[in-house]
Amino acid sequence: MKLKLLLLAATASFAATGAAFTEDLPACDNCADSMTVVSWGGAYQNSQVKAYSDPYSEMTGTKFIYDESSNEAVAKLRAMNEAGNITWDLVDVEGPDAVRLCDEGLAMEVDVDEILAKAPDGTPPSEDFGDSLISPCFIPQIVFSTTFGYRTDVEAWNGATPTSMCDIFDTEKFPGKRALEKRPKKNIEWALICDGVAKADLYDVMETDEGIDRALAKLDTIKDDVIWWSAGADTPQLLADGEIVMGSTYNGRLFSVIAEQNQPVAMLWDYQVFDFDGWIIPTGLPEDRLNRVKNFLYFATDTQRLADQAKYISYGPARASSAPLVGKHAELGIEMGPHMPTDPSNMKNFIVNNIDWWSSYSDDVDAKFQAWLAR
């Protein structure tokens, strides 16, 4: 009964939104009838299928092939480019990868005002997307954040709960294992902030050798208590198993542990690190495939579609005009607003991933970080 209702509600909402936009979608001349889209798999890809590609295929009959290779997208695109055979039409990547692909000439530069839809009130996309347009090749979709989750049932804490990100470094008050990513990015920033560096001076300090040493010295204080993760699914799993008491991961993953799996876990939004995720179009696509991609993007990045995606996963839409349209979760029926990383109450302290800085210094800092880890 409940399932039936849900299905009804879902189809109704699709029908309504689908109908409202059919007339707006420009006709597609000389377009390929299938598309290979590369994404991350899991709940995130599922949200894209439900919010973008299913309604689009219903309207146009386009066939979608999903490839779950986003975490290796840059290496694979480079190999495809060298082989002269691009088999992907549209690739979902994180901001830093988009910058990298653009630098290497593997992603196409796009004029968002030319190929994307305006906001309902007529605001041009370049304004509507604003700061999320981090590279001339990048078409943003979502804002996500890397933040901490902690278990709410740790006996050794005697009823205390972490309220600040720096509690990660407090093993006296909050004993137990923590999970951190096996990469320097974000860990270095967090360590320095908890070592007393002001947010404004962060990257000036990191540019010096002493700054990195200082961050590693701070991380040294908890090194024995850390399990280092490399896949986004690790921390949620470790939290659910009780292997760790707190750990960093993507906010959407924590949402599914808390809201969908009902685990005794809570979010600590303090000093979450914002990142963007979005589309890039590989360079060198034949015209018919490129036309199909542009037509799809016009649909999939409009204000309503980006807001729709937030029904399936707790990542914030990259368009300002989409925020007011974010509603309830499609299956759980809970209000999604408060679970968005961009919700004002979650944004008291935050950092935005400094892509420019990391693209220049990551090789160097990574070598130091890995050498430190190995010892």
Next chain:
Amino acid sequence: MWRGGSPPRPHSSNAGEKMTSTTTDQIGASGDGIMRAADGTPLKRSLARALRREKLRSFLLILPLLAFITLTFLMPIADMLFRSVENGIVQETIPRTVVALKDWDASSGELPSEEVFAAFQQDFTEAFKNKTHTRLGLRLNYDEPGMSGLFRKSGRKATQLEPPYREGFIDIDQDWGKLETWRVIKRASPSLTDGYFLAAVDAERTSDGLQMKPEKERIYLYLFWRTMFLSIVITVSCLLLGYPIAYLLANLPLRTSNLLMILVLLPFWTSLLVRTSAWKVLLQQQGVVNDTLVWLGIIDTTSRLELINNQTGTIIAMTHILLPFMILPLFSVMKTISPSYVRAAKSLGANDWTAFWRVYFPQTVPGIGAGAILVFILSIGYYITPELVGGTSGIFISNRIAYHISTSLNWGLAAALGTILLGLVLLLFYVYDKIVGIDNVKLG
């Protein structure tokens, strides 16, 4: 039996040919001492021809496989390894600058002349049009952090510069006025580089010449050493665990040994990822092994053992995964050892241990050799298991290679590390051949 009166002459093809017509009816030694076939051709030549034909036929039979391997395996590997020294990008992207920089003395303490800057501006404008300037920036960033940002930021502005170019560039970003920037460009100019190999052994070339990297950044030599060490530990533990099982397999009655064999092969046929994940469930602190030990009262719940995300985890999981590669060659060698040897030894008065150690064990050495070399070479290049259960102290050099291939995209460094690893394996193989002898290795 010499025909005619001519004395025996030394073998020579000339003599053979002269005699051919007169010896067609004979097989065997002819008058001049040459063995001949039925048709009178010298046996040696006829044999060689037959052999050649045979060889050609077998060559044609393996030709498809050879072509396949060359095309899909050897050539890509050679291409990948060549990347470890390849450095054409600088000359291709900024050819005029490279030429102009030849006359600049990097140790003079002065910036390159206006001429160099003019050449650079021209090169840069062209590179910007082809969108290759950022690619060059990424390449130079391996030598000097900050270069990729400098090239990206200068972008369009540098293409619109008017003379004097030197001041113009320094206006865009003061890094263009730094000596080190130009030294890096000059150092990176040759079309071949040893930079990746130096980086792969924790060394670097700076303005002060060749030197080791600062202590805090050294990692690769240490990882090579650890990979070797852990591989040896894994090989030894595979041998210790596998030898008794292989012995049982070879000596139990068929029905029981078949059952045992299935137990060995079943995990062998199971997906690697499934087995590795299973070890995660078993070994973690809230896992099956720790829970059992706590329940039995052997350890306290506050002092649970750390069996995973460290070297212990890597050794346990990889020993289990590679065990069949040790057991199977051992088993096939043991199967061929006749039990009568040990019986004979015992009848001659040897006790159990002497009979095993002096008679049985030496005959299994070829199996040990085969198993050990298989396990060692497989484990030295292992990637996925250390990645999943190794934490930070249990990862191998291959995990860094994978990181440079797919994340940092420094394929040159990955290729250099891979070449060194390949060289190490070949070297060990050579040493092994010298000590054990590769002919003594038996897979069955």
